[in-house]
Amino acid sequence: MTNLSLWVLVLPLLGFIILGLMGRFMPRTAILTIGWGACGLAFLLAAVNFINMLSTSAAQRSNDSVIYHWISAGTFSLDFGALLDPLSMTMLLVVTGVGLLIHIYSAGYMADDPGLWRFFAYLNFFIFAMVLLVIADTFLFLLVGWGLVGLASYLLIGFWYQRRSAVAAAQKAFVINIIGDLGLMLAIFLIFAQSGHLDYGSVLAHTFSGGTATAICLLLFVACAAKSAQLPLYMWLPDAMEGPTPVSALIHAATMVTAGVYLVARTSPLFEQSSVALAVVAGIGGVTALYAASIALVQLDIKRVLAYSTISQLGYMFMAEGVHNYAGGIFHLVTHAFFKALLFLGAGAIIHALGGEQDMRKMGGLWGRLRITGVTFLIGALAISGIIPLAGFWSKDEILGSVLAQATASGNVWYYVLWIIGIVTAGLTAFYMFRLFFGIFAGSYRGETATAAEHNAEVNEAKDENTLVTAAGHQHTVHIRYSAIHEVPRVMSTPLIILAVLSVVGGFIGSLALFGLPGWSPLTSFLPSGLHAHAADLPLGLAWISTGLSLLAGVLGIGLAWRFYGKGFGYKTQMQGNPLYQLVFHKYYVDEALNAVLVTPILALGRGLTRYLEGDVLDGGSRGISMVFHGSSAVIRRVQTGYMRNYALGILFGVVVIVVYYAMRG
Amino acid sequence: MPLTAYLIVSAVIFTIGVIGVLIRRNPLIIFMSIELMLNAVNLSFVALSHFLDSVDGQMFVFLVLTVAAAEVVVGLALIVSIFRTRHNIDVDEMNVLRG
Numbered sequence A: 001m002t003n004l005s006l007w008v009l010v011l012p013l014l015g016f017i018i019l020g021l022m023g024r025f026m027p028r029t030a031i032l033t034i035g036w037g038a039c040g041l042a043f044l045l046a047a048v049n050f051i052n053m054l055s056t057s058a059a060q061r062s063n064d065s066v067i068y069h070w071i072s073a074g075t076f077s078l079d080f081g082a083l084l085d086p087l088s089m090t091m092l093l094v095v096t097g098v099g100l101l102i103h104i105y106s107a108g109y110m111a112d113d114p115g116l117w118r119f120f121a122y123l124n125f126f127i128f129a130m131v132l133l134v135i136a137d138t139f140l141f142l143l144v145g146w147g148l149v150g151l152a153s154y155l156l157i158g159f160w161y162q163r164r165s166a167v168a169a170a171q172k173a174f175v176i177n178i179i180g181d182l183g184l185m186l187a188i189f190l191i192f193a194q195s196g197h198l199d200y201g202s203v204l205a206h207t208f209s210g211g212t213a214t215a216i217c218l219l220l221f222v223a224c225a226a227k228s229a230q231l232p233l234y235m236w237l238p239d240a241m242e243g244p245t246p247v248s249a250l251i252h253a254a255t256m257v258t259a260g261v262y263l264v265a266r267t268s269p270l271f272e273q274s275s276v277a278l279a280v281v282a283g284i285g286g287v288t289a290l291y292a293a294s295i296a297l298v299q300l301d302i303k304r305v306l307a308y309s310t311i312s313q314l315g316y317m318f319m320a321e322g323v324h325n326y327a328g329g330i331f332h333l334v335t336h337a338f339f340k341a342l343l344f345l346g347a348g349a350i351i352h353a354l355g356g357e358q359d360m361r362k363m364g365g366l367w368g369r370l371r372i373t374g375v376t377f378l379i380g381a382l383a384i385s386g387i388i389p390l391a392g393f394w395s396k397d398e399i400l401g402s403v404l405a406q407a408t409a410s411g412n413v414w415y416y417v418l419w420i421i422g423i424v425t426a427g428l429t430a431f432y433m434f435r436l437f438f439g440i441f442a443g444s445y446r447g448e449t450a451t452a453a454e455h456n457a458e459v460n461e462a463k464d465e466n467t468l469v470t471a472a473g474h475q476h477t478v479h480i481r482y483s484a485i486h487e488v489p490r491v492m493s494t495p496l497i498i499l500a501v502l503s504v505v506g507g508f509i510g511s512l513a514l515f516g517l518p519g520w521s522p523l524t525s526f527l528p529s530g531l532h533a534h535a536a537d538l539p540l541g542l543a544w545i546s547t548g549l550s551l552l553a554g555v556l557g558i559g560l561a562w563r564f565y566g567k568g569f570g571y572k573t574q575m576q577g578n579p580l581y582q583l584v585f586h587k588y589y590v591d592e593a594l595n596a597v598l599v600t601p602i603l604a605l606g607r608g609l610t611r612y613l614e615g616d617v618l619d620g621g622s623r624g625i626s627m628v629f630h631g632s633s634a635v636i637r638r639v640q641t642g643y644m645r646n647y648a649l650g651i652l653f654g655v656v657v658i659v660v661y662y663a664m665r666g
Numbered sequence B: 001m002p003l004t005a006y007l008i009v010s011a012v013i014f015t016i017g018v019i020g021v022l023i024r025r026n027p028l029i030i031f032m033s034i035e036l037m038l039n040a041v042n043l044s045f046v047a048l049s050h051f052l053d054s055v056d057g058q059m060f061v062f063l064v065l066t067v068a069a070a071e072v073v074v075g076l077a078l079i080v081s082i083f084r085t086r087h088n089i090d091v092d093e094m095n096v097l098r099g
Helices: A002-025 A028-054 A086-109 A116-135 A139-157 A164-195 A200-205 A210-227 A236-242 A245-254 A256-266 A275-296 A302-322 A326-353 A371-384 A391-410 A413-441 A452-464 A490-509 A522-526 A540-565 A573-577 A579-585 A587-639 A644-665 B003-023 B027-052 B056-086
Strands: A063-073 A076-084
Touching (some): A002 A028, A002 A063, A028 A116, A076 A116, A086 A256, A086 A522, A116 A256, A164 A236, A210 A275, A236 A302, A245 A326, A256 A302, A256 A326, A275 A413, A275 A587, A302 A326, A302 A413, A326 A391, A371 A391, A391 A490, A644 B003, B003 B027, B027 B056
Antiparallel strands (some): A063 A076
């Protein structure tokens, strides 16, 4: 088992090294063989491990194997080990499984890109970093993995480095993630100072004093909020859509952004020690879910709609974890990985078919041309909207149920508010998803009808709305005639179909207690009991109310979207005068405010420092020192006349002085 | 003759050598002046050796003679090569290393 789990880690790393060093000289087939092979074998090994794990009893499922003794100093020792327990196994399967599908899809999406080898090298590197993050058994190696996935994300967002906006987005993501890394690092310092250990086993068994536990958990949550794009550190994720679409699907929807959810679940014994931290987690999750969903309502770039939707769904996961239902958070993580990867890959297929177009206003009517993409996208949209019996329904229902259970158990009115937020967000989710769906697939194609005047208007608009990235996706957006639109190749549609199937059946790994099958809950019983033991139980009647309301909200959202956009997406110009619309459309002016409050002053400070501190003080200092020597040597060098006679006289003079000195001394 | 007479002669020769080094411009003459200084020292060595009844001074004289011969060889070689490049061996013209 040790060797197997090690290879899950090593194979993607090998793939990265081989592709990184030699990929440039390899033919396309070799690149794909190595890229797919590394990830595929890792998935196979993870699956074998998983089957092995299922055959053991629940008590023996946690397997912590030391691979390398790194540091041993006195009583302190630090090992690099692989922790394979049901939680990391679930993550491992999602990461390598969804990762493999996206590797396959990328071969089609990136087929024409000269940087194909670089792309697969980075993808393999990401899989390596994420596996390291998941199977690390100490906080230190968690931090290493945590940092490396951030690096992978940076590299892949900035993959098209010729584009300014992509580079800027990559930097933004990196900087904000560093804030999170700092939080994680401080949390680890605090944990070590208080408990003297870094491995999960010892730390999670340790009881911290109340204040310390809260501080540690809040610092950990800073890290989670940055990685999982929660308020107030979410801003990088929408910008991260500058990266290639498979990257958005893999890193910025299915796997990396869920690292925060994983971390909270992993450190749940710590969070159980601090009710304050849990309340913060639940609150931030709920507010983020609603906030991001509201922004997603009005976005025009299809990838950005999905990005805000991801933020919103991550908020749901944190909501579940905040009410002790960690298993529920992980459940939603898994189903979300399926349907959000599906939606992103579907969006990628649409963008690919339209030659790089991402603006919903230039789509429409694609149902007739992109049938496979359309059907799978519809399944994804239904799944995320929480329509029974698709995956999203079960996990979202589980979350809302546990929030309501917490509300009734604690009697705290804020949990009721949180539950209502959850229901409302479910409705909003359905609405924006079907606005997106109808915008892309319903009505008639708007890509070729755009007249020159409209185009100019859009360009002007795009200038003052920095929200719209017109040239995103590929290097150049080409307008493609409707008849020229073709369904994507098989290499891209196959992953879509597989993910669509998973989005349909993925929910059945959850609990079916609601439907008279109280014994059926494979995921919950697979995961360690600590991940759901503290969650309150909901009476069946209330559970039905919660389920019914969330379903109703979803149906209502879809209905409204049908009412407004069913006949095709019309960009409502009269809405533009509405201040509320403007506020939401500009994403609550958060980027503008940040620019004004943080970026501009820091840039001004930097410019001032360059000019005055560096120019006058530092450069002046070094110039001054050189001037001192220059000046003094100008005087001294006159002694060096170059005439031998003068030197001889000097020697004579010196000898005379010495002789006189000794003569006088006697 | 007393020791003082030898030492006075030695000092006079040495002073002539010093002045020669300082005022002459022809390096060959300067070499000769250096030889004068060295031999002035040799003279005082021999005289002192005789009056102190010790052979140490005479041994030093041989050492000095050897070193002087070697020094002249190097010096003449330098002068020849300077003359070949500059066609002039006036020491006052050799001030390339002026600061």
